[in-house]
Amino acid sequence: MTTIALAGKGGSGKTTISSFVIDYLLRRGKRPILAVDADPNSNLNEALGVSFDGTVASVVDEIMEKKEELPAGMTKDRLLEFHLQDALSESEGFDLLVMGRTEGPGCYCRANDLLRDFMEKLSENYQYVVMDNEAGMEHLSRKTTRDVDALLIVANPTPVSLRSAERINETAKKLKLRIKKAYLVINELGMNLPAGSTEVNLPLLGKIPYDEELLKTSLNSGCVFDSPENSIARKAVFEIMEKLSCFSNGI
Ligand SMILES: Nc1ncnc2c1ncn2[C@@H]1O[C@H](COP(=O)(O)OP(=O)(O)OP(=O)(O)O)[C@@H](O)[C@H]1O
Ligand SMILES: [Mg+2]
Numbered sequence: 001m002t003t004i005a006l007a008g009k010g011g012s013g014k015t016t017i018s019s020f021v022i023d024y025l026l027r028r029g030k031r032p033i034l035a036v037d038a039d040p041n042s043n044l045n046e047a048l049g050v051s052f053d054g055t056v057a058s059v060v061d062e063i064m065e066k067k068e069e070l071p072a073g074m075t076k077d078r079l080l081e082f083h084l085q086d087a088l089s090e091s092e093g094f095d096l097l098v099m100g101r102t103e104g105p106g107c108y109c110r111a112n113d114l115l116r117d118f119m120e121k122l123s124e125n126y127q128y129v130v131m132d133n134e135a136g137m138e139h140l141s142r143k144t145t146r147d148v149d150a151l152l153i154v155a156n157p158t159p160v161s162l163r164s165a166e167r168i169n170e171t172a173k174k175l176k177l178r179i180k181k182a183y184l185v186i187n188e189l190g191m192n193l194p195a196g197s198t199e200v201n202l203p204l205l206g207k208i209p210y211d212e213e214l215l216k217t218s219l220n221s222g223c224v225f226d227s228p229e230n231s232i233a234r235k236a237v238f239e240i241m242e243k244l245s246c247f248s249n250g251i
Contacts (some may be wrong), residue, residue, distance in 0.1 A: 009135050009165070013154050013156070047223065183244070186206075205240050208237060
């Protein structure tokens with residue numbers, strides 16, 4: 001099982017790139033895949049063209065806040081373990097798990113422990129786990145997900161976005177997250193910095209050019225898989241994945 005996580009500043013292109021990564025893995029027969037939407041403001045489901053019924057957070061909230069009597073012999077832990085599965089949406093070649101954000105009053109430390117065990121067991125059913133994270137990487141820092149083989153930090157070629165990519169990498173190191181290798185992916189979005197000014201203390205895995213077709217796709221179905229076969233962004237992500245597979249020994 002290989003875990004690829006994506007992180008980066010808001011709007012940098014994490015969800016789009018995560019979807020193309022999944023597209024790449026599906027087309028190469030590298031399945032089944034677990035797609036994890038770990039960004040509460042995200043819409044990975046739309047980008048993957050699937051719907052979902054509930055989030056992990058809504059399951060946790062519902063069970064932890066439950067006031068009524070539980071059936072005899074049933075504990076909240078067992079109930080939670082049982083219902084976490086409900087947050088999984090199944091699709092062709094991949095399943096989607098939407099993490100969401102808990103709204104309960106306190107810290108659900110116990111729930112986090114259970115969630116960690118659940119994720120650990122669940123991940124074993126897949127060949128690949130692809131995680132679309134928010135900039136703060138909350139789920140990675142709560143260690144509710146297992147080791148990450150490759151962290152792709154997405155940045156646009158602006159000083160702010162690149163500094164943010166470096167900060168994400170430093171945070172990951174400080175938190176001692178078990179990340180085998182972190183890379184920079186530049187999503188150009190039609191921007192360009194003068195040569196030499198994009199130096200960041202991270203190995204550059206590749207650049208994704210601005211792809212006008214993506215705008216049309218997002219205005220139509222919103223599903224990244226529907227972008228035309230000759231999409232230059234898809235081609236660039238596929239090249240990045242080929243490179244990653246050489247660097248990281250078979251990813
Ligand atoms: N290479 C590209 N060319 C053209 N448009 C792009 C490109 N990459 C992303 N976009 C567009 O930019 C917008 C933001 O992309 P996306 O949602 O993937 O970013 P994000 O980092 O996941 O954002 P958020 O932080 O809000 O979750 C989307 O409308 C997407 O279609
Ligand atoms: Mg997103």
